[in-house]
Amino acid sequence: MxxxxxxxxxxxxxxxxxxxxxxxxxxxxxxxxxxxxxxxxxxxxxxxxxxxxxxxxxxxxxxxxxxxxxxxxxxxxxxxxxxxxxxxxxxxxxxxxxxxxxxxxxxxxxxxxxxxxxxxxxxxxxxxxxxxxxxxxxxxxxxxxxxxxxxxxxxxxxxxxxxxxxxxxxxxxxxxxxxxxxxxxxxxxxxxxxxxxxxAVSDAPTPKPVREKVRIGWCGRFLRLKNVCDILQACSSLENSLKRQIEVTLVGDGPEKENLVRLTHELGLDDQVRFLPFMSSADAKAFMRDLDVYVFPSGRQEGWGAVLSEAMDASCAVVANEAAGATLELVKDGVNGFTFKDGDIRTLTRRLDALIADAALRRKFGLAAWRTMQEWxxxxxxxxxxxxxxxxxxxxxxxxxxxxxxxxxx
Structure with a gap:
């Protein structure tokens, strides 16, 4: 037994x-x-x-x-x-x-x-x-x-x-x-x-149609260790032509939410970023299936990060902090997603730049990510x-x- x-x-x-x-x-x-x-x-x-x-x-x-x-x-x-x-x-x-x-x-x-x-x-x-x-x-x-x-x-x-x-x-x-x-x-x-x-993994990859705007997302609890501010800083560093092509959705609740809403306004991202409240697990998975890119900025303090697994299963092109527990096991840089060093906003910005501009690359990473999750x-x-x-x-x-x-x- x-x-x-x-x-x-x-x-x-x-x-x-x-x-x-x-x-x-x-x-x-x-x-x-x-x-x-x-x-x-x-x-x-x-x-x-x-x-x-x-x-x-x-x-x-x-x-x-x-x-x-x-x-x-x-x-x-x-x-x-x-x-x-x-x-x-x-x-x-x-x-x-x-x-x-x-x-x-x-x-x-x-x-x-x-x-x-x-x-x-x-x-x-x-x-x-x-x-x-x-x-x-x-x-x-x-x-x-x-x-x-x-x-x-x-x-x-x-x-x-x-x-x-x-x-x-x-x-x-x-x-x-x-x-x-x-x-x-x-x-x-x-x-x-x-x-x-x-x-739990899906039986088939999720189709990702090419839309007018690239949908970028994050889901979880707004805590300092989640480094959600890195997403906002990176989006702020994009060229204006790329900013107009993105729609960023941050889902969750927590003690850092008020600070992040304030930072969004200070960085002039009110037109690009929206905040949604806490979702159930089923709703969060549906939300990820509707994304093109998932950013996982948590660092070493993140024990595993099951949300990264769920995003990869949803065929998202992921950009993940290489210090997080799940990233080191699941994401191979340039193969099934992108990685960046903890706190390296410049590299995170370049990774987002590449994915926003290239729908074929997003689809390639999304399919490879889904295949990875079949082995996990x-x-x-x-x-x-x-x-x-x-x-x-x-x-x-x-x-x-x-x-x-x-x-x-x-």
């Missing part, structure tokens, strides 16, 4: 788990560890929440600070036979089947998990049972040696090193930078595998992960592409 334990349901994890459950002979369970009373508060928009990848306390903020967010959509899980519904309360966790499933599983895959599961997870690791951890990264920003002079941080390094060092522990990195973090902890050498958020689909992910698990359990060398899903990183 394969058990995947994570804190909550989300629409990015669902597709690959559903494919795992569909495989012939599969005995797959998804255990949701966050008590339902917490999830209902999130779903109702009455609290903000941050996931813990190390068993820490959930963090809540007053309702006045809460705002609609794509990440909070659909957290209450569907009724599926392979989903172990979350406990109603913390007390229910202690008396339910959750710890038993994690302990007795032939293979456990551990994502960001609430604190209630960690005693059983550690017990499982020390007992030598095959365990895969799955996470985006340990550090949002690089840490130099001075950071670790603090005794508590040094103790944290030691705990992480000891937890991930046993030969029965493997790691699925949902971010290119996570492998560097594991090297820093001197853990999982020869047991670090490429993974990511595997969004939930079905492919489920097959390769199962093959990887079978190979590890039998002591054989996994036969997976080194630069694709479940490829060996280090």
């Amino acid at each position: 394969i058990v995947l334990c994570t804190n909550l349901w989300n629409h990015h994890m669902g597709p690959v788990c559903r494919e795992m459950a569909r495989l012939d002979g599969a005995d797959f369970k998804m255990v949701l560890s966050e008590p339902l009373d917490m999830l209902e508060r999130i779903e109702g928009g009455r609290s903000d929440w941050k996931a813990s990848a190390s068993g820490g306390e959930p963090k809540t903020e007053p309702a006045a600070k809460a705002a609609p967010c794509v990440a909070y959509e659909g957290l209450l899980p569907p009724q599926e036979p392979w989903i172990v519904q979350p406990p109603r309360t913390e007390a229910d966790w202690q008396t339910g089947v959750y710890n038993d499933l994690i302990w007795t599983a032939d293979v456990a895959i551990i994502g960001a998990t609430s604190r209630y599961a960690w005693r059983t997870i550690r017990k499982r690791v020390w007992a030598g049972k095959l365990t895969f951890f799955m996470n985006e990264r340990f550090f949002r920003t690089p840490r130099d040696w001075k950071y670790w002079l603090n005794p508590r941080r040094l103790a944290s390094w030691c705990r992480t090193h000891l937890l991930l060092s046993p030969a029965n522990v493997h790691y699925l990195t949902m971010n290119h930078w996570c492998a560097d973090d594991l090297a820093f902890f001197r853990a999982c050498t020869g047991r670090t595998w490429r993974w990511g958020y595997l969004v 689909s939930p079905a492919v992910g489920a097959q390769r992960l199962t093959a990887l698990i079978d190979a590890v359990r039998s002591g054989h060398t996994p036969r997976t592409p080194s630069d694709g899903l479940c490829g060996l990183i280090r």
Whole structure:
């Protein structure tokens, strides 16, 4: 039996788990560890929440600070036979089947998990049972040696090193930078595998008709780390003849929205840029299918960036910050999109210039992007992960592409 334990349901994890459950002979369970009373508060928009990848306390903020967010959509899980519904309360966790499933599983895959599961997870690791951890990264920003002079941080390094060092522990990195973090902890050498958020993919590429104006877009939560201001700065730097050929739509809500609206006015882009409010996941995908170009300016602080995957599946010509987690895995510069260095507005402007002027290039990149996502689909992910698990359990060398899903990183 394969058990995947994570804190909550989300629409990015669902597709690959559903494919795992569909495989012939599969005995797959998804255990949701966050008590339902917490999830209902999130779903109702009455609290903000941050996931813990190390068993820490959930963090809540007053309702006045809460705002609609794509990440909070659909957290209450569907009724599926392979989903172990979350406990109603913390007390229910202690008396339910959750710890038993994690302990007795032939293979456990551990994502960001609430604190209630960690005693059983550690017990499982020390007992030598095959365990895969799955996470985006340990550090949002690089840490130099001075950071670790603090005794508590040094103790944290030691705990992480000891937890991930046993030969029965493997790691699925949902971010290119996570492998560097594991090297820093001197853990999982020869047991670090490429993974990511595997969004549902379409059966065919999306046609992109040539229109009077090139439609450029972005979708997400307006946070400083998203670097949405880079899009505005780049559009402002375009020649006037190109500015008249674009229609830029920014979708979402968040604390930076007011500043971005003000910047749009200051840069004289009121005729080119419009803002739309938060959309559901389904509406956001429809929005992307109607775009010609998708700009993904998030930098290293972006763990993965599933929105880039969705834009590529929608056959958009993408221009992506090369420092973001998903960019490093999905986008090959000049092949299925363009990349630019973090903060390099001049290069971003040149990339937009080229795409605005060349409809054939947009179509070429869009088709190549869609084909890339066929190799990063939930079905492919489920097959390769199962093959990887079978190979590890039998002591054989996994036969997976080194630069694709479940490829060996280090």
